[in-house]
Amino acid sequence: MKILELVNATKVFGGLTAVDNVSFSIEAGEVSAIIGPNGAGKTTLFNLISGFLPPTTGEVLFNGEATTGLPTDKVAARGLARTFQLVQLFPDLTVHANVRVGAHLRSSGGIWSALIRNRQSRQQTIQVNQKASQLLEFVGLQGCADLGATELTYGQQRLLEVARALASEPKLLLLDEPAAGLNTQETSHLADVIGQIVKQGTSVLIIEHDMNLVMKIARKIIVLDFGKVIAQGTPLEVQKDPQVLDAYLGGVDYA
Ligand SMILES: Nc1ncnc2c1ncn2[C@@H]1O[C@H](COP(=O)(O)OP(=O)(O)OP(=O)(O)O)[C@@H](O)[C@H]1O
Numbered sequence: 315m316k317i318l319e320l321v322n323a324t325k326v327f328g329g330l331t332a333v334d335n336v337s338f339s340i341e342a343g344e345v346s347a348i349i350g351p352n353g354a355g356k357t358t359l360f361n362l363i364s365g366f367l368p369p370t371t372g373e374v375l376f377n378g379e380a381t382t383g384l385p386t387d388k389v390a391a392r393g394l395a396r397t398f399q400l401v402q403l404f405p406d407l408t409v410h411a412n413v414r415v416g417a418h419l420r421s422s423g424g425i426w427s428a429l430i431r432n433r434q435s436r437q438q439t440i441q442v443n444q445k446a447s448q449l450l451e452f453v454g455l456q457g458c459a460d461l462g463a464t465e466l467t468y469g470q471q472r473l474l475e476v477a478r479a480l481a482s483e484p485k486l487l488l489l490d491e492p493a494a495g496l497n498t499q500e501t502s503h504l505a506d507v508i509g510q511i512v513k514q515g516t517s518v519l520i521i522e523h524d525m526n527l528v529m530k531i532a533r534k535i536i537v538l539d540f541g542k543v544i545a546q547g548t549p550l551e552v553q554k555d556p557q558v559l560d561a562y563l564g565g566v567d568y569a
């Protein structure tokens with residue numbers, strides 16, 4: 315089953331076509347990846363998928379239904395969550411509270427109303443607290459619940475973003491360069507966490523420059539260059555593609 319499909323998606327900024335007539339689909343129940351050089355349009359593509367920006371032309375279908383041009387909260391409510399290339403946590407909240415905010419996202423119409431809303435029942439509060447604790451354990455941050463978000467190491471902050479995104483119980487999770495700035499051990503832990511996320515039924519679409527990670531976890535890879543899809547296929551197919559080697563992977567061996 316297709317969880318996401320883009321049909322001729324295009325995004326023009328002034329004179330620059332950042333995403334150029336992009337079509338692809340990804341299957342539910344697996345990890346897919348978008349790779350490509352800096353400025354290729356990868357994050358812009360995430361912005362189109364998640365409703366941060368409307369496409370100039372083209373369609374986005376999520377779970378079989380058009381979400382083209384819907385705002386972020388409406389797309390989130392249908393089961394899509396994302397993390398950002400630059401960590402975006404609530405610095406003044408604890409680790410646990412950051413995850414609790416994520417749990418409210420689907421029902422409350424956005425992050426700000428989630429923060430100010432104070433009308434939940436006692437039962438809901440207990441459930442949200444339990445869920446936040448479970449998610450912290452899931453990503454390996456159970457000992458950090460009461461710390462301030464900014465007291466975490468950079469690698470831990472990235473995991474916290476993942477936990478917060480999962481709190482909305484997404485069908486599809488978009489991760490924008492989650493391994494950027496992580497050491498080898500942290501990257502390996504992240505790979506395990508992503509594997510568990512998929513096992514539990516959430517599909518994952520990842521943008522990543524760490525090719526060892528991508529080749530290890532992705533079933534399908536979409537390669538962007540100057541806003542265009544230049545190749546798509548399995549890791550093996552993409553690694554052998556002459557255009558991809560030329561644009562991006564040249565000289566690197568992932569055996
Ligand atoms: N809001 C915007 N307004 C104008 N131009 C933009 C905007 N967002 C992105 N761009 C431009 O669109 C192009 C694609 O940017 P994008 O951030 O999508 O690339 P990327 O593939 O994510 O790169 P990186 O690997 O460096 O994160 C770049 O030339 C960028 O400067």
Ligand SMILES: [Mg+2]
Pocket residue numbers: 356357358399
């Ligand atoms: Mg980017």
